[in-house]
Amino acid sequence: MSTEMQFSSNYQDLSNASGVDAGFQFEFYCQRCSDRWRTRFEPYRSGQASGWVQKGASLFGGLLGSASSVLNGVAEAGWHSARDDAFTGAVAAAKAHFNRCGDCHRYVCEPCFDAAKGLCFNCAPNVNVAITQARAQGEITGAREVATEEGYARGRQRDATPAMQLVCPQCRTETHGAKFCPECGFRMAQQVACSHCSTMLEPGTKFCTECGQRQT
Structure with a gap:
């Protein structure tokens, strides 16, 4: 038994x-x-x-x-x-x-077992494999840091002042800031900045409501 x-x-x-x-x-x-x-x-x-x-x-x-x-x-x-x-x-x-791991007591095949240590590779990972995994993880981390810096630089160049309608008031479709609704074609209200004082104005405004500057 x-x-x-x-x-x-x-x-x-x-x-x-x-x-x-x-x-x-x-x-x-x-x-x-x-x-x-x-x-x-x-x-x-x-x-x-x-x-x-x-x-x-x-x-x-x-x-x-x-x-x-x-x-x-x-x-x-x-x-x-x-x-x-x-x-x-x-x-x-x-x-x-099969070999029985001396730590977790699971039965594993020959390729998954370190005979010198009497442990499976889950309990005693192969050093070369661990090095390669760490190197790959480091590359991913480094690439993420570079991508984050690049994204930050791009974000600094974006104009974040205009207010945008993210949902179409006519059909309620998400527009993601587009000028026209992708579902029904409704024109979204996109505020524009006054060319003189940068006050945000509604589309079609001829004179700035803050400084009176004529808009072109």
Whole structure:
């Protein structure tokens, strides 16, 4: 039982208890990268015999029904013991393909395991990989800083004084500051600055309401 529990969380039982394809097969997977390894199919003869007899019974109108019932009972009685034996062998074979991490206790494949440290690469990351990851992250951080500075410089050149209608008053579509509504074509109210005193004026204003300067 202790052997089975060691692999209780990283395998899938693909076995069939009955039918012509009755047999044992187990699939184990790495708990870090999820790569899989599958045991060879081991036929369960009693289950297969029962399956063939059942097929024959269906062909001959149930004439083999009693024999099918007997074989089916034999197959069911021996299934659990045979399955346990097959699983014990599968676990022993899987140990050659997986390693148990000394820290997180997960089972991982060879490429995910540092044999010298006895740890998986999640618990003890590869130094070269960590260096490369840090370098890439540094490049991203540096690029973001440069982009932020560039965006700041561009923003300083933008005229942020005009008031803009961000939603069309006619159809309620978002305009994002456009001069005309992208949905209905309604002309948005875009304030303009007085050429003399920079007071914000409504479009079409002929004279500045603050200094009286004629607008061109």
